[in-house]
Amino acid sequence: MSFLEIKDIRKKIGNVEILKGINIDLEKGGFLVLVGPSGCGKSTLLNAIAGLLPPSSGDIVIDGQVVTDLHPSKRDIAMVFQSYALYPNMTVEENIAFALEMRGVDKAAREAAVKQVAKTLQIEHLLKRRPSQLSGGQRQRVAMGRALVRQPRVFLFDEPLSNLDAKLRVEVRAEIKALHQNTHATIVYVTHDQIEAMTLATKIVVLKEGTVQQVGTPSEIYNRPANLFVADFMGSPAMNMLKGRVVSSGGAQAIALFGNENVKVAMPPSVTKSLADGKEIILGLRPEAITDTGLLDPQVRSVAQIVADVSMVEPTGSDTFVTGKLDGASFTARTRADVHVSVGQKFPFAFNLDKAVVFDPETTGRID
Amino acid sequence: MSAANETISAGSARTARYFIYAALIILAVVYLLPLYVMLTTSLKPLDEIRGGDMLALPREPSIAAWVRAWGEACIGVSCVGIKGYFWNSIKMVVPAVIISTLLGALNGYVLTKWRFPGHKIVFGMMLFACFIPFQAVLIPMARLLGLMGLSNSTTGLVMVHVIYGLGFTTLFFRNYYEAFPDELVKAAMIDGAGFFRIFWRILLPSSGPIIVVTIIYQFTNIWNDFLFGVSFAGGEASPMTVALNNLVSSSTGVKEYNVDMAAAVFAALPTLFVYIVAGRYFVRGLMAGAVKG
Numbered sequence: 001m002s003f004l005e006i007k008d009i010r011k012k013i014g015n016v017e018i019l020k021g022i023n024i025d026l027e028k029g030g031f032l033v034l035v036g037p038s039g040c041g042k043s044t045l046l047n048a049i050a051g052l053l054p055p056s057s058g059d060i061v062i063d064g065q066v067v068t069d070l071h072p073s074k075r076d077i078a079m080v081f082q083s084y085a086l087y088p089n090m091t092v093e094e095n096i097a098f099a100l101e102m103r104g105v106d107k108a109a110r111e112a113a114v115k116q117v118a119k120t121l122q123i124e125h126l127l128k129r130r131p132s133q134l135s136g137g138q139r140q141r142v143a144m145g146r147a148l149v150r151q152p153r154v155f156l157f158d159e160p161l162s163n164l165d166a167k168l169r170v171e172v173r174a175e176i177k178a179l180h181q182n183t184h185a186t187i188v189y190v191t192h193d194q195i196e197a198m199t200l201a202t203k204i205v206v207l208k209e210g211t212v213q214q215v216g217t218p219s220e221i222y223n224r225p226a227n228l229f230v231a232d233f234m235g236s237p238a239m240n241m242l243k244g245r246v247v248s249s250g251g252a253q254a255i256a257l258f259g260n261e262n263v264k265v266a267m268p269p270s271v272t273k274s275l276a277d278g279k280e281i282i283l284g285l286r287p288e289a290i291t292d293t294g295l296l297d298p299q300v301r302s303v304a305q306i307v308a309d310v311s312m313v314e315p316t317g318s319d320t321f322v323t324g325k326l327d328g329a330s331f332t333a334r335t336r337a338d339v340h341v342s343v344g345q346k347f348p349f350a351f352n353l354d355k356a357v358v359f360d361p362e363t364t365g366r367i368d
Numbered sequence: 369m370s371a372a373n374e375t376i377s378a379g380s381a382r383t384a385r386y387f388i389y390a391a392l393i394i395l396a397v398v399y400l401l402p403l404y405v406m407l408t409t410s411l412k413p414l415d416e417i418r419g420g421d422m423l424a425l426p427r428e429p430s431i432a433a434w435v436r437a438w439g440e441a442c443i444g445v446s447c448v449g450i451k452g453y454f455w456n457s458i459k460m461v462v463p464a465v466i467i468s469t470l471l472g473a474l475n476g477y478v479l480t481k482w483r484f485p486g487h488k489i490v491f492g493m494m495l496f497a498c499f500i501p502f503q504a505v506l507i508p509m510a511r512l513l514g515l516m517g518l519s520n521s522t523t524g525l526v527m528v529h530v531i532y533g534l535g536f537t538t539l540f541f542r543n544y545y546e547a548f549p550d551e552l553v554k555a556a557m558i559d560g561a562g563f564f565r566i567f568w569r570i571l572l573p574s575s576g577p578i579i580v581v582t583i584i585y586q587f588t589n590i591w592n593d594f595l596f597g598v599s600f601a602g603g604e605a606s607p608m609t610v611a612l613n614n615l616v617s618s619s620t621g622v623k624e625y626n627v628d629m630a631a632a633v634f635a636a637l638p639t640l641f642v643y644i645v646a647g648r649y650f651v652r653g654l655m656a657g658a659v660k661g
Binding site for chain 1: 554559574
């Protein structure tokens, strides 16, 4: 049975429907990441779970108990805010102990709990300081300590890393992941950063304009995006979207790319049903599925080699991103770092069709 | 013709600075002159004052006039000095300042963190209270105090000042709490703190600067108020300002300028004290909302 159930949650503010019927289940110990562009309703949904913003309709169920009408403090949840929301007038110790104090836990037990959490997060030396005397990363840790000390049923994180600099973000991200692995806590995490979503989640929910676009594991979301929006939103650099048309080629179906009958690739294995000849489709290929011929996975079953003009070369150190251009359309390929290629040259790109997905441009959905 | 392109020589910059300092010193002297006259006159015996040189230092300084003003001077028909009225003012100003500040803080808290439909209208109406002239409320207020049995009492005066001050204190605290992060209130709610607990434990302890501003503002206003004092609390219940006026205008024989001046200094001391103790927070508090990005 799922531990956290979000049942048909709708939220209207004024005349605008922010959430349009959200249904999500999460098992105990799961790490759910709500991801989407700003304004997609992910923070509103998190506030509804927390009880800070009551939904217009629908139910929130935690561990079999309907909590929709319960006060936030009665839901047995803890939340880490984007601004950390540490009480400025209290020391770190008092901040962490505040929730316990409000619950009437006696002083000795409070001190023991604070000590325990401080040890876990390695902030023991900071306990007597005030939030204003801490760095961003330290504040972040105190905010997590404040949530941890209560041992709640569900942890809620509202974009907790967005106020940190890039290096610290990666460190704290790893710490959150380790924390989840060690405590087996149930976590709901909001972010607009798709890399955070991929690295942390056991389950990702992609939201757009108040509707769920796709629910799945990080690998499902990444490799088999449900529609063009998810395909484009997840992954950096973005997935290549190549326009094509279905053609028959010697009994089997194939795709003519770039509107050029001479550039043909086989129908990717992800498509099982037969499509009408002449149907316009969009072929989605991650940059790592287009490489130089040397980097190609030897296990690959379906591959096409296409020669195209090189219009840009971007070395990143570990790989080199090469932008290819053919018949006015361009695509990004991820090649070996030491590949010999220069702008203006013709270069043979290997298209790994095992990893390709096909979308319908009319419905924007994936074709299976 | 732009000023930025003109080069200013070191010499002319120095001249300008001398000029600025000279002007500032002259203005400071002009402002301090009345205080100087008050203090010197209060320390002079009467015949020295009659000599006519207001600016002269006292030849035989004595605090006799101060003692007289505090404990012996005649106000109306009773000759017991101003000390009773001084305590009247203290008894009026302390509760009035505390109550109006606390209520203002509570109002500001509700108007920013527990918004209800129509909160803007309520706040607008409270702001409006700041602009009602004192004179306009005299008669309705007198009637109200009469009905409540609070005429001619310090309690009544406290109530009047609390009501009149509420508009200002609410304005101060609302603007301060507007910049106070909502997330802190949400975090405290999740932690299990209720309405008053959040106010006492989270908001109020973080409101130091605005509390100081409000206290200074309310203290000086209420202490210096004359109109409400003279209208709603006569005789024995008069505050200091009213007593001072009565002392100065009581004419029993010789006009004792030194006693009048000493009494006036007594009347000014508490506000002076508040400014000196808390003044540096005043500017800081006023600037806090303005500068913070």
